[in-house]
Amino acid sequence: MTAIRNFRRPAAIAVLGVASIGLAACSSSDSARADLAAAQVSTIGVNSYLWRASLEAVSFAPLLQADSNGGVIVTDWYANPSNPGERVKMTVSILDTDLRADALRVAASRQVNQSGAWVDAPVQAATVQKLEDIILTKARELRRQALSN
Template sequence: MIRSLRTALMVAAIALPLAACGGRGGNAVAKTDLAASKVTTIGVNAYLWRASLDTLSFMPLVQTDSNGGVIVTDWYVNPQVPTERMKVTVSILDQDLRADAVRVAALREVNRNGQWVSAPVAAATTQKLEDVILTRARDLRRASIAG
């Protein structure tokens, strides 16, 4: 799965600058920018997909669907807080690299007397994860255009 994603990103990185070279006039930079924000090899934006995988790499993954744009993690227990665990679902909603194209949902449980009990997740937690994913996606896009 990771190898095919890397291959897709490498193909996109090679093909995007070449796509801007052809055509009938127009602004080549605008075409490159548009092409860099779109995806043709998987169903969702490749930068958001890669950034989501990178951001959640410390958590065990249960499901990944690059065509549907869904990543689901298994429960993760932070070794520094063993009485708490989290489960995250990332949904990529668009082929464009946009702030509203990624949604994070999280579940949190705390251990009370040996039983895992649902606990609220701070809204700032999911917002922070979305921000980290978007920042990483923008960095990946910049690197592909510059390189």
């Protein structure tokens, strides 16, 4: 009996969710357009919120490549003026037209200056994750702003 009760609750929640989607579909066409705008992109090949957020997140570094159709942003090497003995290069790939965490990939390379020569150095996984989080947070903020207008 407990198993049946445990099954009914998620089923009831799912039915309510489907019903609310049906009600939302009956709302104004502005709402439908906003929902579509939140999920898809028509002017570039990838999600526009992720694209704009990515460009903003890496704007401190010079760009080598920015391909909105392919969803690839590549920066040139950037050395923080407060730490000139270290430099980073980033690649951001947007893989989908939907605003989802798995539609974003960030890769970074790091080099340190040893006796006048740049030598590859490891990048902490937390650094890449932090940049992905910054991009996703900004993309969601851009989406909220677009939906509220």
